[in-house]
Amino acid sequence: MLVLVGCSNDAPPTASPPPSESAPTADLSPGQVAGVDVPAGRIDDAVGKLDGIVEELMASSNIPGMAVAVVHGSDVLYSKGFGVREVGKDDPIDGDSVFQLASLSKSVGATVVASQVGAGVIDWSTPVVSQLPWFALDDPWVTRNVTVADLYAHRSGLPDHAGDLLEDLGYDRRQVLERLRQVPLDPFRSTYHYTNFGVTAAAEAVAAASGKDWDTLSQDAIYGPLGMTSTSSSFSDYMSRSDRAVPHVLVDGEYQPKYQRDPDAQTPAGGVSSSVNDLAKWLTMLNADGGELLDPKALLPAVRAQIVSDPSATPDSRAGYYGYGFNVSNNAAGRTTVSHSGAFALGAGTNFVWIPSLDVAIVVLTNAAPLGIAETVTAEFADLVQFGEVREDWRTLYKNAFAGMSNPAGELAGKTAPANAAAPQPLASYVGVYQNSYWGPATVAEADGELTLALGPNGTSYPLSHWDGDTFTFEPSGENAPDGSISQAKFDANTLTLEFFDGNGLGRFIK
Numbered sequence: 001m002l003v004l005v006g007c008s009n010d011a012p013p014t015a016s017p018p019p020s021e022s023a024p025t026a027d028l029s030p031g032q033v034a035g036v037d038v039p040a041g042r043i044d045d046a047v048g049k050l051d052g053i054v055e056e057l058m059a060s061s062n063i064p065g066m067a068v069a070v071v072h073g074s075d076v077l078y079s080k081g082f083g084v085r086e087v088g089k090d091d092p093i094d095g096d097s098v099f100q101l102a103s104l105s106k107s108v109g110a111t112v113v114a115s116q117v118g119a120g121v122i123d124w125s126t127p128v129v130s131q132l133p134w135f136a137l138d139d140p141w142v143t144r145n146v147t148v149a150d151l152y153a154h155r156s157g158l159p160d161h162a163g164d165l166l167e168d169l170g171y172d173r174r175q176v177l178e179r180l181r182q183v184p185l186d187p188f189r190s191t192y193h194y195t196n197f198g199v200t201a202a203a204e205a206v207a208a209a210s211g212k213d214w215d216t217l218s219q220d221a222i223y224g225p226l227g228m229t230s231t232s233s234s235f236s237d238y239m240s241r242s243d244r245a246v247p248h249v250l251v252d253g254e255y256q257p258k259y260q261r262d263p264d265a266q267t268p269a270g271g272v273s274s275s276v277n278d279l280a281k282w283l284t285m286l287n288a289d290g291g292e293l294l295d296p297k298a299l300l301p302a303v304r305a306q307i308v309s310d311p312s313a314t315p316d317s318r319a320g321y322y323g324y325g326f327n328v329s330n331n332a333a334g335r336t337t338v339s340h341s342g343a344f345a346l347g348a349g350t351n352f353v354w355i356p357s358l359d360v361a362i363v364v365l366t367n368a369a370p371l372g373i374a375e376t377v378t379a380e381f382a383d384l385v386q387f388g389e390v391r392e393d394w395r396t397l398y399k400n401a402f403a404g405m406s407n408p409a410g411e412l413a414g415k416t417a418p419a420n421a422a423a424p425q426p427l428a429s430y431v432g433v434y435q436n437s438y439w440g441p442a443t444v445a446e447a448d449g450e451l452t453l454a455l456g457p458n459g460t461s462y463p464l465s466h467w468d469g470d471t472f473t474f475e476p477s478g479e480n481a482p483d484g485s486i487s488q489a490k491f492d493a494n495t496l497t498l499e500f501f502d503g504n505g506l507g508r509f510i511k
Contacts, residue, residue: 021358034357035334036386043360046384047078053380054082057395063368064248064255065093068377069276071283073359079277085367086246087255095277098230098241099365100261102342104350105233105272106199108222108282110152110302110325111294112214113206115221118295122209124149124302124324131205136181142188143181151202152324153306154194157185159504161480163197167265168478169439169456176265177201182438183504192309192322196269199325203268214268225293226285228278235264238273245367247347249483250406255368259346261479270342276363279352283361286338286354302326303338303356333386339378343370345405346479353378360385370405372398408484410499412473415486422469425491427451434496434509442496442509453489453498464489476500 021038047070054066065083069076081093101108116122122131125147129135136143142157150156162183163176171179176197186193207214215233223231232238239260248255263271286303289296302324309327310320321328327339335357342350349370354361362381364374372395379394408414424430427446434442443454444464451464453474462474470491475481487500494511501507 021360032357033334038358038386042388043072043358043385044077045388046381049384050078050377050381051080053377054080057373057376058082060395061368061371061373062255063366063371063373065097065245065367066373066377067093067095067097067099067245067276067365068362069095069280069283070362070381071280071287071360073287074284076277076280076284079280081276085244086257087248091243093245093367094243096230096275097243097245098238098273098275099245099350099367100238100247100263100342100344100348101272101274101350101365102263102270102344102348103196104340104342104352104363105268105270106152106325107340107352108231108272108274109199109203109218109233109268110323111282111285111290111299112218112221113148113152113203113324114290114294114298114302116206116210116217118290118298122148122206124152124298126205126209128201128205131208132177132201135177135201135205138181138183138185139188142185146188148202148205149301149306149324150189151195151198152302153322154192154198154309155189155307156195156198157188157191158183158193158195158198159186160193160195162193162195162504164266164480165478165501165503166439167197168476168480169460170458171265171440171456173200173204173265173267175457177204179438182506189307192307194309196266199269200266218272222282222293223278226278226281228274228281231272231274231278233267233272235262235267235271235273241273243275245365247344247367247369249345249347249369257347261344261346261348263344270344274365276365279363279365283352283354283363286361287356287359304328331382331386332391335386337382341370341375343402343405344479345369345482349374351375351378353382355382355385358385370402372402406482408482408486409476409480410473410486410488412467412488413484413486417465417467417473421467424466424470424472430491432511434494434511436506436509438506439498439501439509442498444496 064087067081070078079095085091146156166176207217210217218233246257285291290299303326305321305328306323309322312319329337331337339353349366351374352363362378364377375398376394380390383390453462464472467473472489476487490497496509498507
């Protein structure tokens with residue numbers, strides 16, 4: 001009953017609630033009841049404020065470009081581009097501009113898997129090794145039992161971002177996946193560690209079961225049927241688009257198109273490129289529980305909580321969860337929210353948020369290194385939809401949350417070499433090939449009184465600078481090495497330890 005506070009004694013004691021976007025309570029289970037009702041027209045009101053939100057954030061952050069789309073049910077309520085595809089050029093961003101999605105690719109890829117589960121080609125519970133006999137992890141029992149679901153839920157026991165540095169060194173997809181067997185595991189199915197190449201291994205198993213490569217399967221199962229004509233899982237397709245949003249990073253306070261991320265090695269986890277107009281079609285499919293394309297029973301496991309990804313830090317805080325390629329959470333309005341972010345330190349920041357109980361979703365794509373801008377737009381929009389106002393300072397919260405992503409790596413980052421450093425051994429004593437089965441050989445050479453280190457299948461070369469005694473330093477490069485990162489290279493007789501590559505105890509090379 002709605003009590004009318006402040007009415008005179010002869011006023012009616014109850015009143016009918018206004019029309020609502022929410023489902024009638026009588027039609028819901030206890031777990032579906034939300035704490036805040038959403039009156040009719042609230043979503044349209046929130047959409048009407050998006051221009052202002054985006055323009056303010058573009059002005060305050062100076063990011064080059066952004067595109068935003070909103071769907072409600074089967075309707076696209078909003079699709080718009082802001083800014084430019086590339087700094088220094090006038091080509092504008094629009095709804096068809098193609099961006100790299102980064103890890104938002106995991107959610108898109110999970111719907112590709114769901115299509116195959118619904119078709120009976122594979123199951124979420126299918127062991128990966130049944131389709132990829134060459135695939136193995138450190139524990140033989142885990143190898144036999146790890147499933148597509150385990151890897152899509154990041155619960156295989158592989159440590160955080162296992163394999164990513166191999167990709168940075170130039171190893172291809174198969175080479176990275178074959179080396180995962182050397183990485184020590186945490187407890188199976190009870191620990192959550194975010195792993196791009198775990199997801200990639202699962203996707204490769206699904207592709208093998210389908211008899212197609214992953215790129216073709218994605219096109220045939222999702223992109224083609226939905227009419228997503230600007231979407232691809234191939235880096236070369238992205239590079240060939242005429243309406244392509246170029247990635248940017250901050251250089252001395254100004255955005256520049258300095259790098260180009262090639263994510264083909266981990267395409268199922270981070271290599272999709274798309275536009276907001278195409279993703280609006282994909283979000284409409286989610287609103288329709290898969291529509292005519294996906295079996296709802298095959299999609300549901302992906303978009304419901306499967307493992308705790310973010311345990312409650314205090315008794316009064318909400319936990320975060322992960323499904324199969326989707327983040328799942330319970331928000332302050334008492335509604336389940338499904339989402340995912342994507343971030344390339346080399347120049348992409350993306351996010352989508354779907355509120356299933358309201359059949360509303362928003363996607364934001366940017367062509368700048370992640371600052372939390374995409375997440376701020378979706379969070380403010382979600383507040384406006386559910387509460388009629390922006391209730392939190394999401395701009396500061398996300399700015400602080402993303403600040404650490406650009407911090408240089410390495411214990412010596414930002415430090416200067418000691419003035420009284422001990423002299424090194426004769427440089428020739430360090431020269432040689434140091435073997436490591438995970439990273440491959442490290443070749444140390446001398447030329448003109450200087451040492452260089454070569455790593456990876458392409459022999460990427462790094463100048464070594466003397467630091468102190470038998471310790472030298474070099475500057476690692478790639479997606480996972482923010483500008484200013486410094487790695488130690490420590491020589492000890494016939495052993496070379498590379499700090500940047502020693503996160504899982506795998507950084508020792510033997511001559």
